[in-house]
Amino acid sequence: MKSFKKYLIGIGVLLTLVFVGSYAYNQVGYKLAISDVEKIAYQNAGVTKSKVVSQTLMKSREGLLATYKIRFETESKRFVYTINASTGSIIDRRYKVK
Structure with missing residues (x-):
């Protein structure tokens, strides 16, 4: 159960980083x-x-x-x-x- 929670947290962090990186790429420089x-x-x-x-x-x-x-x-x-x-x-x- 503990490893599943770590897995979900890791996926959540990864998705957040992808979203923030994509947003920054599309907004920075304008x-x-x-x-x-x-x-x-x-x-x-x-x-x-x-x-x-x-x-x-x-x-x-x-x-x-x-x-x-x-x-x-x-x-x-x-x-x-x-x-x-x-x-x-x-x-x-x-x-x-x-």
Whole structure:
């Protein structure tokens, strides 16, 4: 009975560590607000928020590097940016004329 309790406690501790580690991995490194990411991408693309007709923004990881991936469209172009979530530097940018 004692070994079964130790086993259950060990499993509980292991699950807690996995949960906390997963949470930390997915949250650590995101220092910029979403509005900051939008501003960086829009300024680099040379568009204003009023010209954007659709947008998606998601958290992403490139290895251990926390990033935001922002996709947006204007009437004439589609843009995709990958932005470092800590520094705001642009890692990748692409656009396509519609």
